[in-house]
Amino acid sequence: MAVTIKDVARIANVAPSTVSRVIADSPRISEETKQKVKKAMEKLGYHPNQNARNLASQSTQTIGLVMPSSKDVGFQNPFFPTVLQGISEGAHEKNYALHMTTGKSKKEILEAVIQMVQGKRVDGVVLLYSSVEDKVISYLQERDFPFVLIGKPYKDIEEITHVDNDNIRAMKDATEYLIQLGHRQIGFIGGSMELMVTADRLHGYERALIEAGIDLKKEYIIHQEFLREGGQEAVREIMKLRTPPTGLVVADDFMALGVLNTLDELGIRVPEDISIVSFNNVLLAEMAKPPLTSVDINIFELGYQASKNLITMVENSNEPTKRLIISHRLIERLSCSRPNTEKLE
Structure with missing residues (x-):
């Protein structure tokens, strides 16, 4: 017989609603209560139904990654595996999955992003490059869709959250x-x-x-x-x-x-x-x-801060625009x- 939230609540001696809030990582629940509920979940072997949670909250719990053109440097330059490690670490901390997309041309990349956004496959997007007159950025701005740029924007620098070096x-x-x-x-x-x-x-x-x-x-x-x-x-x-x-x-x-x-x-x-x-x-x-x-240039940190700040934007629509400068040596x-x-x- 499947273990339910009510079973976890009984073992932890809390209300079922409290268990739900712990699963959602609500800041309203004390750390002591969270640990008590998590121990009960572990003891019973309970695993939250992520798909059901996402459906209820209208969230995909997924970050979209937009790579440069696949015919270009995207899968050849060692910069990208390292920045992806940072993005993955930041996403993993919040239980977000990653959805990667690219294309052979700027047009194909834009079409892939449109499909990703309109198909509601992701909650937000990290752009792993910054180019002059990027139509992807214009599209995301028009849709008011959460995104973070790794690099400096060509324009609208005060309106776009970005993670960069000086x-x-x-x-x-x-x-x-x-x-x-x-x-x-x-x-x-x-x-x-x-x-x-x-x-x-x-x-x-x-x-x-x-x-x-x-x-x-x-x-x-x-x-x-x-x-x-x-x-x-x-x-x-x-x-x-x-x-x-x-x-x-x-x-x-x-x-x-x-x-x-x-x-x-x-x-x-x-x-x-x-x-x-x-x-x-x-x-x-x-x-x-x-x-x-x-x-x-602390490549890992560029990726980590990008995903961490994107998730903050996704979970709080009032989050202000940020310019994060990562140190170099x-x-x-x-x-x-x-x-x-x-x-x-």
Whole structure:
């Protein structure tokens, strides 16, 4: 015979309504009572009927995840598995499931989001990228549907809850690190300018050079995809210059891995001939040869805070808009040194 809420209530010596409130994690119930009810549930082997609860509350208890284009970096760059771990942790704490969607184009992604929202498959959405003039964001705003953006919005920044790093400051710190080592010829390898993260990091790079009195050189700025192949193509182009840089800031560790591979093929030593600072501090940065100096942007925390704050929005429609900035720090390894003065002469 199936165990019911009434059975749990009898063992815990509380009203059935109290058991229901404990299951719903009501703040009106004391922690002592919650523990007493949970022990009774465990003793009886009682498991709440999640589907019935969701149907009654008109909730799916599910978060939608919108990935970048599947033909792009979504399932290749190590950034995404780490940010997904953070999102999953935040969702798990509140017993929410995850529903992931993507597409081969911006149009397909928008259509998938429309189906997810109109089909009432999710209670809210986390966008794992931030691009210029994103129609997905416009659609969610028009529907007044709960969503959180990982990254900085292109517009309406005060109206959109988002979790981000201070990417301008972070790239400025990375560039200034090379300047402090004595580098004056510093190149920038970044991703697509359609992405807000690229625009901000380019801004930080330019600001560091200007404040140090170093001339900006357009030929030192290369944009490619956030992929190893992108780094390979970018560094081949930049090293063909008559006066190649002695230092590089690379906006992504995965790209930096491609940079290292190509420099090795060209017989250019790191850090003896050229220094490299990259971003994200994923595991491959530590495993690279040489290990990469990299800016740790706390990827896991970006995902964790995104899902945690989305669930708060879902459960409280009056929750104010937030801008959460996750801290960063430079991790020094073996890919940087003072410039080779012999090569500069």
